[in-house]
Amino acid sequence: MSLQINANMKRRYAAEKRFKAYAITALALAGAFLIFFFSDMISKGLPALQQAEILVDVHYNDTSMKSYRKAVDKPFRIIVSRGWLRTLPLHMEDHPELMGTTKSQWVIANADVDQYLKEKPHRLKKKYQKQIDHLYSEGKVRLAFNTGFFTRGDSKMPELAGIKSAVIGSIYVLLLTIAFALPIGVMTAVYLEEFAPDNRLTQTIEVNINNLAAIPSILFGLLGLAIFINFFGAPRSSALAGGLTLALMTLPIIIITTRASLKAIPDSIREAAFGLGASRWQTVWHHVLPLAMPGILTGSIIGLAQAMGETAPLLIVGMMAYVPDAPGSMLDAATVLPAQIYTWAGESIRAYEERTAAAILVLLTVLLSLNGLAVYLRKHFEKRW
């Protein structure tokens, strides 16, 4: 009898151990993925922070003004970036004092040279490989920090492509998003928590906000396209159309988090204010909102982070346009960082791959720091009642 019980117990404990092992395996799988994902992105993206440069003599004179390729000596014409050479005539116009001089300077190399130096797949001919090897041994080729990646806009030449215009577009879009979503979201939450009577309308609004939070982001893009662009005539691919679309998408997040932080404030605060003769709005403005501020801020940051990584609705309103220069206003064609990642990911030239990964690293760094900031704010400023 006792033997049977013992056997039974053994079986049950084994089952317990198995179950626990399954559970921890699941968690470990998620963790392993996270590590694999980040190491993959970092190993793909870090090389883009370096860019091959070649030390060449650049001739600033009338010949190179007419045909920019002649600005460098013949053996270098293939291995130096054509896109960079193309900017020379403009550069000379801006700096007439350079005319007639020959300067030995570090010049951005062609994308294939860059990839060859980084030992990645490339299409550099054997002849030029030898030339690069030779130059490298003489110290005339180097991998330098890629400042251009941060100071240049998009380009059809991978070696010249940078994220500046996308970053500025992102800033525009996010400013608009927050300018619309934050006041409207907070006002809605204040109305629902502090003012609204419990009637049909209020319930409808509440159900509606929950539904809005669950609608796929791409459908917000259809809304933006049909309403903002086709009906109100906002320019296609402008920061305005994108910002408004994202604002509507961020709205539910801000409303829900603001409501939660308003709910957390005890009624004694409100009753004390009413007791002193404050009106409802005075109570809210002077007492409830300041106390709810950390929660509202946290919610807005989380909403902002989500808007920042959103791509699908922006593609629909046309924000994947090729934008080499930073947009000058809210109405100019603009692109955002995630959309830039999308367009680069679709490029057939391999050299774009590392730039895509590098742009992803930039995006992830910003997003993780925003989320970290939100967690910090919640931990340090939130009061427990």
Add this chain to the structure above:
Amino acid sequence: MNIADLSFYFVAGLLPLSVMAWMLGRNKVTKATTRERWNSRPGHYGWYSIVWLATPALAVALLAGLLHLAGLYTVPATTFLIIALIAAAAGCWQGLRMIQPSLRARDSIEKVIRGLLIAAALTSILTTIGIVIAIIFEAIKFFEIVSFWEFITGTQWSPDAASGDNVHGMFGSIPIFAGTFMVTIIAMLVAVPVGLLSAIFIAEYATDGFRNVAKPALEVLAGIPTVVYGFFAAITVSPLVVKFASAVGLHADYTNALAPGLVMGIMIIPFISSLSDDVIRSIPQSMREGSLALGTTMSETVKQVLLPAALPGIVAAFLLAISRALGETMIVVMAAGLRPNLTWNPLEGMTTVTVRIVDALTGDQAFDSPETLSAFGLGLVLLFITLILNVISIYVIRRFRQHYE
């Protein structure tokens, strides 16, 4: 002067005027010689005059905007600014005139604020209505060209072949939905076991310290933008799938449905785990203790007591996760194929609803071409499915809450 400049001048003009109105209204109270007690604080009278200043000006702007949008008449910019200025001045003058000790300024502005708050709250309803109308309106145009029945039951989707009147049989959406469900099923096969088991471990087995690390780490998965997942699926996972498949002697396309499905599943893990975790933890401690006191092991308690009790919440999480997977766009746009393909083999390229929507709207077709309009037809079905899933999950979760709270 374009509309952007005009609205800038309008707002830039209104702001200093408002400040002026506020000071005038307030001064009238503080400089008053009357002995009577004022009903409200001086600042309230300031705001009161701002309301009187801004309302007529905004009304003029609204009217001009409506006239312009309706295409009836476009008010010349200078005329508009002058009329708005006159209206503002007249309103302000009237407001200042009404400021008297007996005026209940606080109540008046309270009413205005309440109105503004209601207006803000209605924005979310307008957004929903906007989405529904925008989609239905264009979808109707699409279903005028293509019969709804053919759209729902057709098995061939080839909008490129559809030209002019020849749309018969070209817009059958079954292969597209087949791809969508295939990717969704793969994603759920990854996300549900991993998410649920992680939630059980975090809620029942983990120490507080471990929990404080593991939970935010899982949430990082939800914070990664979908475009990043898409890149990862297309560049890293897809080639891996192809390599594995050929290692076991199978052929896989680079645009296979498996890679985006797997990556989407990983993206969805935190939705399942954090919702399930909340639900499991909200089960009363007494149930756990009652079960353990009967001599069950932890896993028996979890399987026989906690999970059945948490089932409604877990089902709700499951439904929300499905609707998330159905509407997910970037991962499939970047990693799944464009070719509609009706197959059971996840290693073949398939396409999804969201891919076709993006493809139809980012191409260079005319806006009223059947292909562009088909995006709205697909969007309508997607909206419909998501809303139903969401309503069911809200209902289920509410029942669960009522049971335990």
